[in-house]
Amino acid sequence: MPDVGTDRAAGRWGEDSSLALRAVEVGYGERMVLQGLDLEVPRGRFTAVIGPNGCGKSTMLRTVARTLRPRAGEVLLDGRPLGSWRSREIARRIALLPQDPVVPEGITVRALVARGRHPHRSALRPRGPGDDEAISRALHATEVDDLAELPVAGLSGGQRQRVWIAMILAQDTEYVLLDEPTSFLDAAHQIDVLRLCQEMRAEGRTVLAVLHDLDQAARTADHLVVMRGGRIVASGAPGEVLDEELVRDVFSLRSRIIVDPVHGTPMVIPLSRDRGASA
Amino acid sequence: MRSRLVLVVLLAAILVAALATLAAGRLGVGPADLLDAARGQASTRTLFVLERLRGPRLLVAVGVGAAFGIAGSLFQTVTRNPLGSPDVIGLGAGAGAGMAMTTLLAPGSVPAPVGAVLGAGAAIALVHLSTGLGFASPARVIITGIGVSAMALALTQYVVAVALRDASSQLAGYLVGSLNSRGPEHVATIALALLLLCPLVALLAHDLRQMDLGDQLADALGARAVRTRSLAILLAVLLSAAAVSVSGPISFVALAAPHIARRVLAAPGPHLTASALVGALMMVLADLLVQQEGPLENLPVGVITAAVGGVYLGYLLIHAWRRADA
Numbered sequence: 001m002p003d004v005g006t007d008r009a010a011g012r013w014g015e016d017s018s019l020a021l022r023a024v025e026v027g028y029g030e031r032m033v034l035q036g037l038d039l040e041v042p043r044g045r046f047t048a049v050i051g052p053n054g055c056g057k058s059t060m061l062r063t064v065a066r067t068l069r070p071r072a073g074e075v076l077l078d079g080r081p082l083g084s085w086r087s088r089e090i091a092r093r094i095a096l097l098p099q100d101p102v103v104p105e106g107i108t109v110r111a112l113v114a115r116g117r118h119p120h121r122s123a124l125r126p127r128g129p130g131d132d133e134a135i136s137r138a139l140h141a142t143e144v145d146d147l148a149e150l151p152v153a154g155l156s157g158g159q160r161q162r163v164w165i166a167m168i169l170a171q172d173t174e175y176v177l178l179d180e181p182t183s184f185l186d187a188a189h190q191i192d193v194l195r196l197c198q199e200m201r202a203e204g205r206t207v208l209a210v211l212h213d214l215d216q217a218a219r220t221a222d223h224l225v226v227m228r229g230g231r232i233v234a235s236g237a238p239g240e241v242l243d244e245e246l247v248r249d250v251f252s253l254r255s256r257i258i259v260d261p262v263h264g265t266p267m268v269i270p271l272s273r274d275r276g277a278s279a
Numbered sequence: 280m281r282s283r284l285v286l287v288v289l290l291a292a293i294l295v296a297a298l299a300t301l302a303a304g305r306l307g308v309g310p311a312d313l314l315d316a317a318r319g320q321a322s323t324r325t326l327f328v329l330e331r332l333r334g335p336r337l338l339v340a341v342g343v344g345a346a347f348g349i350a351g352s353l354f355q356t357v358t359r360n361p362l363g364s365p366d367v368i369g370l371g372a373g374a375g376a377g378m379a380m381t382t383l384l385a386p387g388s389v390p391a392p393v394g395a396v397l398g399a400g401a402a403i404a405l406v407h408l409s410t411g412l413g414f415a416s417p418a419r420v421i422i423t424g425i426g427v428s429a430m431a432l433a434l435t436q437y438v439v440a441v442a443l444r445d446a447s448s449q450l451a452g453y454l455v456g457s458l459n460s461r462g463p464e465h466v467a468t469i470a471l472a473l474l475l476l477c478p479l480v481a482l483l484a485h486d487l488r489q490m491d492l493g494d495q496l497a498d499a500l501g502a503r504a505v506r507t508r509s510l511a512i513l514l515a516v517l518l519s520a521a522a523v524s525v526s527g528p529i530s531f532v533a534l535a536a537p538h539i540a541r542r543v544l545a546a547p548g549p550h551l552t553a554s555a556l557v558g559a560l561m562m563v564l565a566d567l568l569v570q571q572e573g574p575l576e577n578l579p580v581g582v583i584t585a586a587v588g589g590v591y592l593g594y595l596l597i598h599a600w601r602r603a604d605a
Contacts, residue, residue, distance in 0.1 A: 067498035091501030098499070104491035106547035115492065119501040123485035171500070 016078065017043065019064065019094070019175055019206070023073035026056075026063050033059045035230040036073065041175070041208055046201040048217035048238075049210045051227035052251055057210040058099060060227070061177045064208070065096035091119035095171040097164055099179040099210075103152050109163050110148040113138055116170030130172075138169035142196060158189030165196050176200055178209040182216065194220045218242055218265040226250055242266040248274050282544050282553070289543075289556035293341065296563040300337050301329070303571060308333070331462070333570075339461045339525055340562040340580075342469035344532055346522040348558025349480055349551055350515040351533030352540070356490055356549040357508040360417035364534035365399075365519040368424025371528035372431035373402025374520045379435045379453045383442035392468055395524035399516045402427050414508060456527030456581030458566050465525040472521030476514055483510055484551055491548065529581045531588020532558050538591075 019041040026034040033056045041047065041064075049057050062068040064075055066082045075082040077093060095116070104112070113135050120128035139145045142162040147155065152163055161181065168176055178197065182190040190213075197207050198220060211217040217224060218238035226234040226241060228250045234241050247255045247268055254271040301308045308316075312325045321329070328334070351364045365371055377398015378391050389397075405427050410419040432454060439453050489502035497504040519533065539561075540553035565583040569575050575583070 062495065065499045067495050086501075087498075087503050088501035091499065094499075096495070096499035098493070098495045101496050102491065102493035104547055107491075115489065115500065118489055121485070123482045126485070 017093075017174060018076070018078055019043075020076045021060070021064065021073065022076060024060075024063060024070045024075065025072040026059055026068055026070050033230050034063065034070070037231060039225065039232055039235075041206060042223050043206050044201065044204055045223045046197055046207040046209070046221045047223040047225055048221035049208065049225045049227060050212075050214060050217050055227045056230040057227055058179050059230075061096060061179050061208065061210060062098075064175075065094050065177055066090055067096065088119045088122075091171070091173075093173055094175040094177065095168045095173040096177040097168050097179060097181060099183070101164055103160070105153075107152055108149055109144055109152055109155075109166075110135065110139070112152050112163060113144075113148075113166045113170050116167040116172075119171065134170045134172050138166040141169055141199070142166040158185055158192065161185060161189065161193055162196070165193065169200070173205070175206045175208065178207070180210050180212060183212060190216065214242065214247070214268045215260070215265075218267070219260060219263050238265055242268070282546065282550075285543050286553060286556065289553065289560060293556060293560050293563060296560060296567060297337055297341070300340075300563060300567045300570065301333055303567065306332065335463055335466050336458050336461045336566065337563065338466045339469060340458055340566045341559040342466070342473055343458075343522040343526045343529065344536070344557075344559035344562030345555035346469060346473060346476075346518040346558070347529065347533040347562075348536035348540070348554035348556070349477070350518040350522070351535075351558070352537040352549045352551050352554035353480065353487070353511040353515040353518075354533070355537050356487055357511045358414065358417040358420055359491060360421060361538060362421050362534070363417050364537075365515050366528070366530045366533045367428070368406055368420060369402040369426075369428035369431055370399045370516060370519045371523055371530060371533070372428040372435070373405075374399040374523035375453050375456075375528035376431040376435045376438070377401065377520075378524055379438045379442075383438055392472075392521060392524035395520040396517065398431070399520040399523070402431055403512065403516055414512065453527055454581075455579050455585060456523070456529030457579035458526055458562075459577065459579070461525065469521055469525050472518065476518055476521075479510075480514055480518075480551060483507065483514065484549070487511060487549055527579070527581060529562070530585045531591065532561050532584055535588055535591050536561060 021037055021039040024034050024037045025032060037056070037060060049060065051057050059068065063070055066075070066087070077085060077090065082090060114131070116138065117128055117131050117134060120131070139148055142165050144159065144162050144166055147159060147163070152160060155163065165181070181193050181197070185193065194216065197209060201207050209221070211221070221238065224235060224238050224241045225232055226246065233250060234246055242257065244255055244257050247253050247257070252274045254274045256269040256271060257266050258269060259265070260267045298310065301313070302310070306328050308325050308328050312321065315321045316325055316329060354363050354365055355361060374395040375398065377396070378394040381389050381394030381397070382391050406420060406424050407413055409423040409427070410416060412419060414420055435453050486502040486507040489497040489500050490504065490507060492500070494504035497507070522529070536558035537550070537554040540550045540557045541547070544550055544553055561584065562580070565587075566580045568583055569578045569580050
């Protein structure tokens with residue numbers, strides 16, 4: 001794959017930029033999903049968020065992008081609560097690709113990618129500075145240039161996911177949040193998407209992605225955040241975090257962990273469901 | 280550039296229909312008379328037709344059609360549903376009921392447009408409360424809206440029947456909408472509403488265009504989905520109420536104009552300007568029909584839009600069901 005943009009040195013983003021969650025509580029109605037969650041998002045790294053279904057991974061991403069508001073605690077961008085930022089300013093710093101985004105009827109690839117420029121435009125300035133360059137760079141980096149004039153609805157799942165990532169790239173943000181970007185893709189297309197994540201990190205962006213596949217997370221991310229029951233139970237380098245005890249406690253799964261002979265990262269061999277542990 | 284061409288063609292069509300409206304029939308004011316009027320040499324008869332009879336009526340038709348077109352486009356965009364239109368969900372009927380109640384039961388209490396806004400506001404509040412989910416589920420909004428619309432029409436019939444007894448032409452004005460005997464005050468109301476509200480719609484359009492990506496992505500792009508939707512509905516309520524207050528609850532223009540605009544532009548998304556022009560053209564053509572001698576003469580214009588629009592609504596429903604089955 002072509003480089004996402006060598007013209008851009010890491011450190012293009014402000015030196016003192018930071019993104020953190022402090023004692024964040026989020027709930028839907030009666031049900032509390034995040035219960036006092038603390039997280040310092042590691043800058044310039046590719047962080048994978050893992051955890052069992054319903055542990056609050058998606059909710060955490062949505063809270064960081066302020067599509068959900070916390071009931072208590074706060075999300076701090078550059079040390080300032082997200083609530084004090086204007087929506088467009090946040091959208092110029094943080095991009096979020098939801099798990100199941102809606103494709104607008106009849107939209108072409110180029111038009112969808114151009115949507116990523118929204119926060120750089122305004123009602124009085126319908127074309128933002130650098131629009132064309134950002135859009136063509138995003139189309140090129142995700143290798144969808146040839147599809148640019150086609151309707152998105154007619155694309156395969158793998159192509160469509162690359163188009164969505166192109167939209168996020170066109171948004172040109174320092175922080176990129178992806179909610180299960182590899183689900184529903186075949187193995188080769190999963191690798192495409194993960195490589196794009198690594199390239200984004202290589203050019204200085206901070207990537208935070210919810211991933212389901214533990215081996216994949218360990219292989220591609222350089223930082224793991226493990227969640228259970230609305231809290232973070234472990235975080236650190238994959239080789240240090242992922243062990244048999246953690247897999248049993250968090251996923252209620254008895255497993256053997258071996259070292260991937262090619263990548264040198266941990267691989268989880270599932271053995272049996274652990275009925276004794278509370279999930 | 281197709282879109283620019285379509286807008287020019289629409290404008291030309293409105294102009295032609297407007298000239299035809301002025302020129303047709305016994306009291307017609309032809310192009311020669313118009314030129315005289317422009318030079319200040321018009322006959323008294325021409326002036327009377329232009330200033331008192333057909334002129335105001337024509338301008339009201341254009342303004343009302345544009346207001347309904349924009350309101351419909353706003354609604355369909357934020358509900359993400361082709362049937363999410365102010366007339367289908369009871370806004371028009373509610374505005375009509377509010378106007379009937381304030382002008383007929385308590386004459387002189389508040390001006391007609393205020394009654395219309397109150398009625399439309401009550402209708403939308405009722406829809407919001409009855410769905411249980413606010414405006415989040417378009418299907419529920421439409422189903423409860425049809426119920427609210429029926430209730431509002433029944434209320435209007437009752438109020439008009441009690442207050443006016445045998446005045447069937449006035450009943451029609453409140454129930455289906457009419458442009459008969461409109462004057463400069465009506466032109467002023469709809470023109471003022473459009474002048475005040477269109478700039479706000481234009482400002483909102485920027486964020487509105489992201490609504491078809493779903494709330495989550497619209498939020499993530501900084502388009503503030505909930506706020507944008509609320510403002511769009513508020514503007515649609517005000518535009519509909521203003522239109523209803525001068526023409527009565529004319530149906531199907533708000534529903535059909537955005538669809539037709541999308542069809543002729545052959546592009547997705549809300550087309551506010553094109554919807555406004557298509558709405559204006561629909562109204563001028565419908566009113567041209569009822570001003571001609573023959574079986575349709577002097578029918579309330581709302582009867583025409585309802586008859587044409589009913590067929591169109593049926594077509595949309597069948598089309599939607601076919602797609603759902605496929």
